Amino acid sequence: MSNQKSISEIKKCPRQFVLAINDTLNVVSGKWKLPIIASLLYGKKRFKDIQDNIEKITPRMLSKELKELELNGVVERTVYDSRPIRIEYTLTESGEKILSVLDAMVEWGMDHRKVTML
Amino acid sequence: MSNQKSISEIKKCPRQFVLAINDTLNVVSGKWKLPIIASLLYGKKRFKDIQDNIEKITPRMLSKELKELELNGVVERTVYDSRPIRIEYTLTESGEKILSVLDAMVEWGMDHRKVTML
DNA sequence: TATATTAGTATACTTTTGTATAGTAGAATG
DNA sequence: CATTCTACTATACAAAAGTATACTAATATA
Numbered sequence: 001m002s003n004q005k006s007i008s009e010i011k012k013c014p015r016q017f018v019l020a021i022n023d024t025l026n027v028v029s030g031k032w033k034l035p036i037i038a039s040l041l042y043g044k045k046r047f048k049d050i051q052d053n054i055e056k057i058t059p060r061m062l063s064k065e066l067k068e069l070e071l072n073g074v075v076e077r078t079v080y081d082s083r084p085i086r087i088e089y090t091l092t093e094s095g096e097k098i099l100s101v102l103d104a105m106v107e108w109g110m111d112h113r114k115v116t117m118l
Numbered sequence: 119m120s121n122q123k124s125i126s127e128i129k130k131c132p133r134q135f136v137l138a139i140n141d142t143l144n145v146v147s148g149k150w151k152l153p154i155i156a157s158l159l160y161g162k163k164r165f166k167d168i169q170d171n172i173e174k175i176t177p178r179m180l181s182k183e184l185k186e187l188e189l190n191g192v193v194e195r196t197v198y199d200s201r202p203i204r205i206e207y208t209l210t211e212s213g214e215k216i217l218s219v220l221d222a223m224v225e226w227g228m229d230h231r232k233v234t235m236l
Numbered sequence: 237t238a239t240a241t242t243a244g245t246a247t248a249c250t251t252t253t254g255t256a257t258a259g260t261a262g263a264a265t266g
Numbered sequence: 267c268a269t270t271c272t273a274c275t276a277t278a279c280a281a282a283a284g285t286a287t288a289c290t291a292a293t294a295t296a
Contacts, residue, residue: 176256
């Protein structure tokens with residue numbers, strides 16, 4: 001089984017694996033990061049668009065989270081100097097690839113529900 | 119690409135996917151859950167063993183987290199009525215499978231580091 | 237010139253999460 | 267019978283995460 005390999009890999013648990021997992025957790029955990037990423041999966045968006053999209057998020061939180069995601073290389077902020085200026089947010093290439101993690105989470109979560117909600 | 123399929127799946131984003139992701143996040147986020155799971159990947163352990171294994175965790179946190187993980191069907195607590203009684207913690211089958219999620223996180227995290235730390 | 241829109245910031249607050257420190261009950265060990 | 271070990275619990279506190287509400291600067295629109 002491929003599971004066996006993974007277990008032994010984790011058992012060695014090299015530092016870089018731990019760091020990688022932490023990086024990933026920083027991008028997906030918290031109340032608003034995934035909703036923001038999900039919103040950007042539909043294409044580039046302006047601040048206001050994301051805010052309307054998520055509805056309950058305050059501008060303070062949206063601003064804070066976007067900054068963090070940008071710092072983490074998941075989101076890109078582009079200023080177009082039209083008049084008036086527009087600012088657009090997109091996922092980076094790496095940001096889009098986080099979907100593989102979400103896929104794994106969906107799979108485990110659904111499987112787990114099947115098992116525990118018998 | 120299999121990425122393309124995933125994106126369209128998320129775009130539909132059925133409620134059950136959202137629930138599944140939340141379930142998964144509940145199991146992996148927080149400061150101590152992954153260390154505890156990792157410790158149990160090495161085999162069944164007693165309270166004291168896990169505590170020694172993680173070193174900085176307080177008994178309060180360990181107790182609280184173990185209860186939550188048990189409630190979430192990730193960890194199993196078994197009382198052996200030898201004298202004195204021993205209590206052992208193990209991962210459930212489902213709990214072991216969370217490794218697939220960790221694998222995805224390791225992969226994304228390492229790939230992402232390669233891209234951002236140029 | 238008054239009002240609206242975009243892209244936020246500022247301040248104060250509440251809630252959640254985690255820490256520090258001490259204590260307990262039951263049994264075993266010297 | 268005093269001490270130690272296991273598996274915790276209790277209380278108080280600190281720090282991090284999130285909320286509520288109001289405000290601003292630059293431009294556009296009526």
